Amino acid sequence: MMAKSSFSVIVVGGGPVGLTAAHALSKAGIDFTILERRETIIEDIGATIFLWPQGMRIMSQLGVLESLREVAMESQLGTQQEHDGSMFGTINSPEWCHEHFHVWPLTMARADIVKILYNSLPENARSKIHVNKKVASTTSLPASEDDGKRTRVTCADGSTYDGTIVIGADGVHSVVRKSMAGVGPEFPFQAKYRILWFHYPRAPDTAATIVYEVHGKGLMLQILSTETSSFALLYKRLDKPHRGYVRYTSEDMEALVAEAGFLPVGKKGRALRDVWATKTKAGMANLEEGYLKKVYSGGKTVLVGDAAHKVTPHSGLGLNEGVSDVVSLVNELGKAVACSGGAVPGERELELAFERHQKTRMPVIKKGNLISWLSVRQGTFRNKAFWLMGRVILKMPGVDRLVFRKVVIPLIQQGVVLDCVEQEEPFLGKTAWKNPMRNGKGDAKA
Numbered sequence: 001m002m003a004k005s006s007f008s009v010i011v012v013g014g015g016p017v018g019l020t021a022a023h024a025l026s027k028a029g030i031d032f033t034i035l036e037r038r039e040t041i042i043e044d045i046g047a048t049i050f051l052w053p054q055g056m057r058i059m060s061q062l063g064v065l066e067s068l069r070e071v072a073m074e075s076q077l078g079t080q081q082e083h084d085g086s087m088f089g090t091i092n093s094p095e096w097c098h099e100h101f102h103v104w105p106l107t108m109a110r111a112d113i114v115k116i117l118y119n120s121l122p123e124n125a126r127s128k129i130h131v132n133k134k135v136a137s138t139t140s141l142p143a144s145e146d147d148g149k150r151t152r153v154t155c156a157d158g159s160t161y162d163g164t165i166v167i168g169a170d171g172v173h174s175v176v177r178k179s180m181a182g183v184g185p186e187f188p189f190q191a192k193y194r195i196l197w198f199h200y201p202r203a204p205d206t207a208a209t210i211v212y213e214v215h216g217k218g219l220m221l222q223i224l225s226t227e228t229s230s231f232a233l234l235y236k237r238l239d240k241p242h243r244g245y246v247r248y249t250s251e252d253m254e255a256l257v258a259e260a261g262f263l264p265v266g267k268k269g270r271a272l273r274d275v276w277a278t279k280t281k282a283g284m285a286n287l288e289e290g291y292l293k294k295v296y297s298g299g300k301t302v303l304v305g306d307a308a309h310k311v312t313p314h315s316g317l318g319l320n321e322g323v324s325d326v327v328s329l330v331n332e333l334g335k336a337v338a339c340s341g342g343a344v345p346g347e348r349e350l351e352l353a354f355e356r357h358q359k360t361r362m363p364v365i366k367k368g369n370l371i372s373w374l375s376v377r378q379g380t381f382r383n384k385a386f387w388l389m390g391r392v393i394l395k396m397p398g399v400d401r402l403v404f405r406k407v408v409i410p411l412i413q414q415g416v417v418l419d420c421v422e423q424e425e426p427f428l429g430k431t432a433w434k435n436p437m438r439n440g441k442g443d444a445k446a
């Protein structure tokens with residue numbers, strides 16, 4: 001564990017990425033406060049999470065992987081159908097993950113990962129999480145007040161919190177981002193698609209280990225499952241691109257189900273409208289896309305997760321990359337604290353730490369955004385070129401495997417791990433990790 005200093009971090013947002021920050025900062029011995037606008041951290045809200053090996057490896061370091069396995073399901077295969085129900089392909093990426101990293105990806109409800117991340121925090125870390133704290137702004141403190149507290153966060157209720165730096169983990173409509181200079185416009189991400197998602201009890205003839213996909217003009221459907229629940233994700237292109245928040249109503253959801261209710265759910269003659277009738281919860285949102293070219297402002301504020309980059313969920317990368325941001329950032333903060341001999345690192349040193357973090361993450365973020373951008377357009381037959389790519393070229397023998405090996409494997413392989421945790425690699429397949437875990441035996445091995 002690193003030397004303690006009065007270096008302190010304020011994390012805005014207690015979603016899955018903010019809670020990962022609580023774990024990581026706690027393990028690195030860095031003081032923190034988390035401010036969350038909701039009344040409670042554990043709420044039965046949000047859609048689905050598909051955890052890829054790079055995310056699972058981080059969860060393993062945080063000590064929560066086994067608890068996640070209890071509520072999750074291993075995804076082992078996928079099937080692809082047309083709107084009329086005819087089969088046109090399989091999705092073998094889980095199998096290839098297993099081949100390369102010796103682990104199956106996991107599917108779970110977002111609410112479950114939030115609950116497990118929160119409940120597994122040590123008591124002293126949980127006591128640093130404050131709810132009912134809607135952050136309104138962040139400001140710099142005058143240099144004369146510089147006792148290691150350089151930023152002030154002001155909440156809507158008038159309360160203030162001072163820290164050395166602020167990490168914005170406050171989602172796609174980030175307030176922290178709005179307060180930052182030099183990161184771009186107020187709404188940097190544009191939406192061209194929206195999603196209707198809902199949960200319903202899994203039917204016995206829906207295999208929980210299979211991801212079902214339906215592709216076709218303008219509409220794409222994904223069904224993922226756990227032992228007890230199925231999660232439907234229906235994508236539709238917006239009439240025109242949109243920036244900023246949109247609140248959808250239950251009438252909007254019903255209207256989309258009326259339009260797309262004919263889509264097949266599995267091979268047993270069931271349709272989307274049938275499973276919609278059994279839903280236990282639902283939501284609709286625009287799907288913003290994009291990433292910030294710069295995620296920090298000076299040595300005081302830095303963004304992680306959806307606040308910094310946003311993908312459509314079809315490839316299941318958003319949270320995986322958000323938790324990876326936290327790990328990369330905490331590693332750099334740990335180095336900065338260690339270099340300052342335990343004293344509060346200077347503003348310039350922290351800016352350099354943010355810069356190194358961004359340099360580590362940017363190539364992966366760019367690639368993840370491109371993969372997600374392509375996949376939603378292929379699945380909704382955006383135009384002839386995307387149709388050709390998704391339905392013809394990728395379906396030629398060996399092509400999807402080659403693309404996975406050349407594009408997706410390197411993205412997973414670059415997964416980051418916490419420097420401050422010593423552990424044996426949990427997943428060793430035929431592809432070595434680029435950032436091996438420190439195993440406490442002198443040097444890292446993978």
Ligand SMILES: Cc1cc2nc3c(=O)[nH]c(=O)nc-3n(C[C@H](O)[C@H](O)[C@H](O)COP(=O)(O)OP(=O)(O)OC[C@H]3O[C@@H](n4cnc5c(N)ncnc54)[C@H](O)[C@@H]3O)c2cc1C
Pocket residue numbers: 012013014015016017018035036037038047048049050051110133134135136169170171172174175195197233285304305306307313315316317318319320321322
């Ligand atoms: C339908 C759907 C399916 C998805 N599937 C996957 C998947 O399979 N795999 C995957 O990796 N990702 C998936 N994602 C993406 C994933 O859910 C997000 O990337 C992830 O939730 C981002 O986490 P976050 O903590 O950065 O932001 P959020 O989850 O948005 O959390 C932000 C938190 O900050 C709080 N907050 C916001 N503003 C303030 C404020 N002013 N003051 C204080 N607190 C504030 C919010 O209340 C919230 O708790 C999916 C997303 C959707 C919509």
